[in-house]
Amino acid sequence: MQGAVLRHLAFESRKLFHQTQTSMPDTAIDSAQPITTADGIPLKRALARALRRDKMKSLALVSPLFIFIALTFLMPIGDMLWRGIEDPIVSSFLPRTVAELKEWDELSGELPQESVYAALVADVKEGADTKLITRVGKRLNYELPGMNSLFRKSQRRIPRLEEGGPYKDAVIKLDKKWANVETWQIIKTFSPTLTAGYFWAALDLQVTPAGDVELLPDKNRIYLNLFWRTLLLSGFITLMTLILGYPIAYLLATLPLKTSNVLLMLVLLPFWTSLLVRTTSWIALLQRQGVINDFLVWINLIDDENRLSMIHNATGTVVAMTHILLPFMILPLYSVMKTIPKSYMRAAVSLGAHPFRAFFKVYAPNTVPGIGAGGILVFIISIGYYITPALVGGRSGTFISNFIAYHVSVSLNWGLAAALGIILLGLVLVLYILYDRIVGIDNMKLG
Amino acid sequence: MKKSIIKQTLITASAVCFAAGTFAVAQAQELVVVSWGGAYSKSQQLAYHEPFMAENPGITIINDDSASEGVAKLRAQAEVGNVTWSLLDAIAADAITLCDEGLIEEFDFNTVFSPAPDGTPATEDFGDLIVSPCHIPNIVYSTTWGYRTDLVKTAPTQIADAFDLAKIPGKRSLEQKPINNLEWALLADGVAADDIYDVLDTPEGVARAFAVLDTIKEETVWWTRGAQPPQLLADGEVVMASGYNGRLFSAIEEEGQPIAMMWDWQVFDIDGWVLPVGAPHREETLALLRFATDTQRLADQAKYISYGPARMSSAPLVGKHAVLGIDMAPHMPTDPNNAKTTLLFNFEWWADNQDDLNEQFNSWLAQ
Numbered sequence: 001m002q003g004a005v006l007r008h009l010a011f012e013s014r015k016l017f018h019q020t021q022t023s024m025p026d027t028a029i030d031s032a033q034p035i036t037t038a039d040g041i042p043l044k045r046a047l048a049r050a051l052r053r054d055k056m057k058s059l060a061l062v063s064p065l066f067i068f069i070a071l072t073f074l075m076p077i078g079d080m081l082w083r084g085i086e087d088p089i090v091s092s093f094l095p096r097t098v099a100e101l102k103e104w105d106e107l108s109g110e111l112p113q114e115s116v117y118a119a120l121v122a123d124v125k126e127g128a129d130t131k132l133i134t135r136v137g138k139r140l141n142y143e144l145p146g147m148n149s150l151f152r153k154s155q156r157r158i159p160r161l162e163e164g165g166p167y168k169d170a171v172i173k174l175d176k177k178w179a180n181v182e183t184w185q186i187i188k189t190f191s192p193t194l195t196a197g198y199f200w201a202a203l204d205l206q207v208t209p210a211g212d213v214e215l216l217p218d219k220n221r222i223y224l225n226l227f228w229r230t231l232l233l234s235g236f237i238t239l240m241t242l243i244l245g246y247p248i249a250y251l252l253a254t255l256p257l258k259t260s261n262v263l264l265m266l267v268l269l270p271f272w273t274s275l276l277v278r279t280t281s282w283i284a285l286l287q288r289q290g291v292i293n294d295f296l297v298w299i300n301l302i303d304d305e306n307r308l309s310m311i312h313n314a315t316g317t318v319v320a321m322t323h324i325l326l327p328f329m330i331l332p333l334y335s336v337m338k339t340i341p342k343s344y345m346r347a348a349v350s351l352g353a354h355p356f357r358a359f360f361k362v363y364a365p366n367t368v369p370g371i372g373a374g375g376i377l378v379f380i381i382s383i384g385y386y387i388t389p390a391l392v393g394g395r396s397g398t399f400i401s402n403f404i405a406y407h408v409s410v411s412l413n414w415g416l417a418a419a420l421g422i423i424l425l426g427l428v429l430v431l432y433i434l435y436d437r438i439v440g441i442d443n444m445k446l447g
Numbered sequence: 448m449k450k451s452i453i454k455q456t457l458i459t460a461s462a463v464c465f466a467a468g469t470f471a472v473a474q475a476q477e478l479v480v481v482s483w484g485g486a487y488s489k490s491q492q493l494a495y496h497e498p499f500m501a502e503n504p505g506i507t508i509i510n511d512d513s514a515s516e517g518v519a520k521l522r523a524q525a526e527v528g529n530v531t532w533s534l535l536d537a538i539a540a541d542a543i544t545l546c547d548e549g550l551i552e553e554f555d556f557n558t559v560f561s562p563a564p565d566g567t568p569a570t571e572d573f574g575d576l577i578v579s580p581c582h583i584p585n586i587v588y589s590t591t592w593g594y595r596t597d598l599v600k601t602a603p604t605q606i607a608d609a610f611d612l613a614k615i616p617g618k619r620s621l622e623q624k625p626i627n628n629l630e631w632a633l634l635a636d637g638v639a640a641d642d643i644y645d646v647l648d649t650p651e652g653v654a655r656a657f658a659v660l661d662t663i664k665e666e667t668v669w670w671t672r673g674a675q676p677p678q679l680l681a682d683g684e685v686v687m688a689s690g691y692n693g694r695l696f697s698a699i700e701e702e703g704q705p706i707a708m709m710w711d712w713q714v715f716d717i718d719g720w721v722l723p724v725g726a727p728h729r730e731e732t733l734a735l736l737r738f739a740t741d742t743q744r745l746a747d748q749a750k751y752i753s754y755g756p757a758r759m760s761s762a763p764l765v766g767k768h769a770v771l772g773i774d775m776a777p778h779m780p781t782d783p784n785n786a787k788t789t790l791l792f793n794f795e796w797w798a799d800n801q802d803d804l805n806e807q808f809n810s811w812l813a814q
Contacts, residue, residue: 411802
């Protein structure tokens with residue numbers, strides 16, 4: 001938006017310069033003498049000043065939007081980015097233990113020294129009043145099952161230990177998990193205040209105590225698959241909207257205005273209907289006892305026992321989302337097709353091209369900006385889609401965003417949710433850059 | 448002229464506000480009670496909030512329906528040091544978490560809460576349902592099974608039938624989480640109820656449970672919200688589904704759907720009150736809490752919703768549905784006929800293992 005304004009201004013100033021040149025040929029030829037305006041100010045400075053004024057004006061006009069975006073979009077995203085890497089819990093609730101653990105070699109296979117246990121007792125006693133120490137257990141339980149109860153138990157029992165130590169055996173007697181080297185390795189691994197742990201988890205990776213990153217065992221892998229599925233289904237949905245939307249857009253662009261306006265209303269009408277209504281009506285259509293299955297059974301194409309499963313799986317997601325996102329493909333296509341003069345096709349045909357050849361050689365290349373805009377719009381909207389896959393996606397049709405929502409509101413693992421969100425954001429940016437390289441963003445036309 | 452009208456209005460408005468403010472301070476104590484909304488909050492309102500307000504004219508109970516975000520919101524209130532909730536309705540697992548974090552008060556049940564009419568102390572009257580010193584049980588609800596009477600050839604009678612595609616062909620619906628499902632799978636596989644968590648403690652045991660779930664994986668629709676299973680059953684999308692007994696009750700009795708219950712190994716869960724530390728009007732709230740959890744009030748609540756009262760002494764007092772006029776007792780999860788085999792899932796065990804098992808479960812689902 002601002003770029004366009006500046007380009008326009010630059011163009012205007014070139015025009016102005018050109019005019020001065022032609023109206024004052026003498027001064028223009030003499031390059032030693034600077035060009036001035038009527039009141040003697042050098043033209044360059046006068047122009048710069050005028051430009052600056054306009055720039056300030058445009059900035060002032062843009063600033064409400066900018067502030068709004070900064071407050072409601074950039075700052076929350078920044079906060080989310082931060083949550084994906086910050087991990088202050090262990091170090092802030094177990095400061096002494098973390099300090100003592102620095103001396104301990106986690107690869108030795110031996111338990112930490114007495115001072116570590118003493119530090120743990122001191123930390124837990126301090127945190128016992130507020131009971132906040134249990135948050136350490138909750139955090140570490142993401143990494144190692146059993147840490148939750150270990151810290152809850154310790155929070156109740158450690159404050160009752162006798163003063164003065166020695167603590168090592170006493171603590172181990174409270175819960176034998178404290179005699180487990182793995183427990184201490186986990187505490188040490190997650191003691192820094194910044195962590196890449198959530199990102200590893202979001203990519204189905206884990207860090208071994210030795211510091212190596214390895215793929216999780218098969219039974220624990222989730223997200224790589226989901227990212228792949230999200231991209232694949234979104235790509236497929238984009239393709240479907242293109243296949244369905246292109247002829248409609250062509251029709252809209254070529255029909256007389258009166259008819260095309262009515263058709264355009266039909267495209268827009270579902271757009272104005274609530275998303276939930278559209279999604280749930282697909283459930284009524286596609287379910288086993290639904291309209292389509294009933295019809296197929298009625299015309300004897302399938303028998304009653306073998307009704308088709310078209311909902312609560314990937315088919316449901318693709319069908320419902322293709323329908324919902326169709327206007328996002330049709331509208332950019334329509335606006336581009338509207339600008340292609342009919343004479344192009346006529347010219348191609350009159351020069352001897354078969355109508356098909358004329359279409360693919362002349363018409364179709366002209367619609368590429370619309371395809372690009374519609375495609376990128378539909379694709380980016382669909383990889384972040386959440387409600388429709390949640391309602392009709394079942395097991396095989398859910399997207400990564402459903403898991404982000406799950407970690408935000410159910411498991412309350414916000415760090416992992418943030419990491420997943422950041423990866424999704426990164427994916428969108430990478431695809432956008434790729435698109436720019438291959439098709440060119442200037443080629444995109446939204447309307 | 449116009450200005451003076453505005454001024455006049457402002458003065459009047461502030462005077463009214465001021466008067467109302469002093470009135471409120473002098474007269475009414477407002478207790479914000481947070482619960483689940485809908486039919487459930489209504490049952491609480493009718494069974495004990497209204498009788499309590501009638502007895503204590505100075506107290507107004509304000510219903511807040513945000514119990515589903517109770518843990519997160521209470522944490523936020525405690526963090527800024529401004530607790531505005533007097534009482535919160537929470538499920539047992541959440542209460543255990545909040546209690547561990549010191550955000551809610553612990554009680555000595557026998558001194559704080561009234562004994563049963565025959566003098567049985569509160570701890571015995573609530574019995575096993577006390578899972579945390581912070582959680583005062585209110586109702587027992589269960590996650591159990593409903594099936595379409597017209598779509599199954601033989602009615603399911605035991606939990607193993609849910610996993611038996613030969614006996615009950617067709618789609619079924621299960622909740623999309625490992626809790627309950629793993630237990631049911633092991634029960635269906637012949638594991639004794641007492642041994643379930645010992646078996647699940649080993650990777651082989653978890654694998655065994657997943658292997659049982661594997662047999663119905665392709666025939667399962669997974670639900671995430673309580674409203675889905677009755678809907679899926681009513682649509683004929685599935686022939687049997689796990690679900691909350693209260694929701695299934697309303698589909699069967701209030702909507703007349705051709706659905707019946709299969710109570711074998713229903714999983715009990717407990718819902719109850721917790722008192723936030725630093726809650727406003729603590730004394731009045733305690734009085735309400737004592738009143739609302741006595742034998743008669745818990746029995747009264749069952750007139751409006753088919754959840755079992757948490758006190759044993761309330762069971763004989765359960766009457767008829769307030770609107771339908773049908774006997775409520777046979778619809779209660781705690782009714783002896785329904786509660787022949789019940790499971791109370793192990794909160795402690797799940798608190799430790801759910802992060803890991805959720806991961807395995809989700810990964811299993813995705814494969």
